[in-house]
Amino acid sequence: MLPTAQSGAQVALSPLEIEQWPHTLAARYLTRAWPKGRPASFRVPALERAVPVCRDMTRMWMDAGGITEDNARRTVLLVVSELMTNAIIHTNSSTISGRLRKAGERLVVEVRDEGRTSAVPRARRADDTEYGRGLVLVIKSVQALGTRLETDGSRTVWAWMPTPR
Template sequence: METTTRACARIVLSATDINRWSDASDIRTSAAAKCQSRSLTVYFPPMDRAVPVCRHLSGLWLKGQGLANREVCYTTLLVATELATNAIVHSDSTVIVANLRRNRTHLRVQVRDQGRTATEKHWHKVSGFGRGLGIIAGCTREFGTHVDDDGARTIWATVDLAAD
């Protein structure tokens, strides 16, 4: 795992990092130390197991932001989880990028994938799945998608901090 110190915390996770996550306290400690900035960016491979790792890192970042409103934190983690899952399920990207950014009034959560449609059947494609974007639309201030000329797709959502 690679991290750098600058205004934006940047964490690059490999498949090996993801696979050893629960046994690698050095990764958690290093990641937690870098989650104090106003922005967190996590690069990760398209692995199901990457979703809880991304959620954990997002939680560490939120804790470092000192947010007192549990609903804001819960909503932000829900959005990050849903968007990361969608990128894994609905693309055949080789790398996915999750970004959380805070300003005075809101948090912006966005996930970028390479935008290609997944070709193999995924375990998530069973009954009971497919409501994530509707949930995100219902619990955030704004929500949208941007597609670049090369097909790369960024889905973003804004969570209000007004209650915090």
Template sequence: MMPITTHADEIELTAQQITDWPDAEEALARLRQRPPGAPLVFSTPPLTRTVPVCRRLALLWLDAQRIRDEDRRYAVQLVLSELLTNAIQHTRSPRVTCRMWRSGDLLHLEVRNQGGTWSIPWANRAKDANDHGRGLALVAGSARGWGRHFGAEGDCTVWATVPLARSARHGFRPGQ
């Protein structure tokens, strides 16, 4: 297996590494080498099969951060999955980058594509019969806040803030 490459604390995964996953021991070792509180930054090709790999990386990072509350871990994974899935489905970008960091009782997530986004991310009300369209509504229900930013070069970043403390539950609904 090819080693996972990093550049300036960014883990770069290739399509082949995603296909050959799991190599959790190497990823865990790299996460443990980082200073406590260091953000998790990873970049992947926009392939649907990257979503479960990225959820696993996020869980390893949450372990390293000693975030063990299952409701919070579920919320983080849900938000990450929805933001990544949207970025993968709605971009022609060759890479999607995710950044996670903790600030007090809040966990911040950003998912960025390098451009080629053909739609503006927005939460809509999907009908029960619809297979798609609930992602950002789920994010809004699990996060304290979310939003989007378009860069000058056509890149799109969608962000969300997930509360980690029980007292910071505003917007957090486990089980949705």
């Protein structure tokens, strides 16, 4: 699904589109026509390759919204990357959803998984020195972080930071 001016961007990508990114219709469209100042929602398959695609879409959203301050951009990209990665690695979700929006003086990032925790923990590799630090970095970078259990059993992890001036 591609964006409309009223709803903002609502993008759902298939595994094939994730693999072909950025050489897809959605990528070309969003590069030119991301709705300015509107929320962005995306749904991607729970594939590790989806994380950099979500970062790209987040950059496009920030570009369209005039979010140019480097620290704010780095923080939003860190939050999106870490929350998406955690949902992909630590749940048995088949799809992961994200939402980006401005809410008054806040930038809000939400990542929603299907709420099924993985029964098999990810094996730690010897070269995986950064493993387990992602949420610590997120907590230190945002003003608020929380989790909301949805009525359908899914889980949304949200974070907010101040809108740059």
